[in-house]
Amino acid sequence: EVQLVESGGGLVQPGGSLRLSCAASGFTLSSYWMNWVRQAPGKGLEWVSNIKGDGSEENYVDSVKGRFTISRDSAKNSLYLQMNGLRAEDTAMYYCASPYYWGQGILVTVSS
Amino acid sequence: QAVVTQEPSLTVSPGGTVTLTCGSSTGAVTSGHYPYWFQQKPGQAPRTLILDTSNKHSWTPARFSGSLLGGKAALTLLGALPEDEAEYYCLLSYGGPRVFGGGTKLTVL
Numbered sequence: 001e002v003q004l005v006e007s008g009g010g011l012v013q014p015g016g017s018l019r020l021s022c023a024a025s026g027f028t029l030s031s032y033w034m035n036w037v038r039q040a041p042g043k044g045l046e047w048v049s050n051i052k053g054d055g056s057e058e059n060y061v062d063s064v065k066g067r068f069t070i071s072r073d074s075a076k077n078s079l080y081l082q083m084n085g086l087r088a089e090d091t092a093m094y095y096c097a098s099p100y101y102w103g104q105g106i107l108v109t110v111s112s
Numbered sequence: 113q114a115v116v117t118q119e120p121s122l123t124v125s126p127g128g129t130v131t132l133t134c135g136s137s138t139g140a141v142t143s144g145h146y147p148y149w150f151q152q153k154p155g156q157a158p159r160t161l162i163l164d165t166s167n168k169h170s171w172t173p174a175r176f177s178g179s180l181l182g183g184k185a186a187l188t189l190l191g192a193l194p195e196d197e198a199e200y201y202c203l204l205s206y207g208g209p210r211v212f213g214g215g216t217k218l219t220v221l
Contacts, residue, residue, distance in 0.1 A: 035210065037158075045150070045158065045201050047210040059208035062113055095157060099148070100169060102157045 002026035004096045009106035016086050016110070022079040022096030022103055030054065030074045032099055036081045038092035039105075048094070049081065063089075086110045114138045116204050118213035123221055124192045132216045133184040134202030140183035141204065147185035148203040149178055152215075158201065162187060192220050 008020040020036070036048040049060045049070040058070050067085040072078065079096055086108075093105040115137040124130035134147060141147060149162035160169050162178035165185065175191045185202055197220045202213040 037212075044199075044215040045152075045203075045212045047203065047212055050208065050210065052208075057208055059210075061209070097158075099163055100160055102159060104157050 002101050004098065004101055004103035006094065006096050006103045006106035009094065009108045011109045011111065012086055013112050014087060014110055017082070017084045018086065018108060020081040020083065020094055020096075020106060020108070022081075024077045024079070024098075027098070027101075029072060029077050029079060029098070034070075034072060034079045035097045036070060036079075037095045037097050037102075038090075038108075039095070040089075040092045043092075046092075051079070083108070113209065114204070114206055114211050116202060116211045116213040118200075118202060118216045120214065121217045121219065123219045124189065124196075126192060126194060126220055128192050129188065129190050130192060130218065131181070132187040132189075132200055132202075132218070133181065134186070134204065134213050135184045136204055138206070141180060141185045143180065145185070145204040145206070147178065147180075149176075149185075149187045150201045150203065152199045152201065153197075161200075189218075194220050196220055 003025045005023045030053050035050040051058050051070045069082040071080045091110045095105045096103040117135045146164050150158040152158040161172050166178040177188050179186050199215045201215045
């Protein structure tokens with residue numbers, strides 16, 4: 001069974017950091033472009049970042065450039081999102097997504 | 113970055129046909145944008161319906177189809193069912209970066 005399971009979310013103060021993880025099972029994560037997508041409460045989906053299967057290319061939405069870093073670990077079949085300099089507007093459900101499958105999401109709340 | 117536009121809301125009668133569209137601020141949507149379509153129901157994670165313009169996932173009902181239509185990506189639902197009521201999002205590729213449309217709330221009524 002294919003699964004993507006996110007972890008690492010929670011409540012953080014503005015300016016703080018979090019590292020999201022996404023553990024994949026049932027398929028090899030490095031075979032695909034992998035994405036982080038977020039959804040603020042009551043809002044639509046926003047693409048945040050992606051990484052090519054071989055790790056040779058990364059892309060980010062303008063609003064997170066210089067603050068977020070995507071990475072993956074082939075040995076652990078996992079995807080990560082290091083989030084620094086968090087702002088209130090980063091508050092959202094964060095999803096890990098392959099072209100075919102999505103995780104259930106993890107909530108990140110940035111508030112003092 | 114580009115802006116991707118979708119109809120904010122559409123209504124279809126049970127058994128009816130509806131087409132949702134996805135346009136790009138940069139010009140015509142082509143197969144090179146690798147259009148994706150996702151369905152999201154309240155309280156659930158999105159799920160992939162259509163990949164690369166018209167390819168279906170194993171769980172995509174046959175009543176859904178994807179295409180290019182009039183310079184836009186299109187998702188057509190033929191024979192709507194009550195369970196198709198949901199938010200639908202398209203996603204376009206601009207080289208490496210991706211951009212979602214604002215979503216279409218589809219009501220089956």
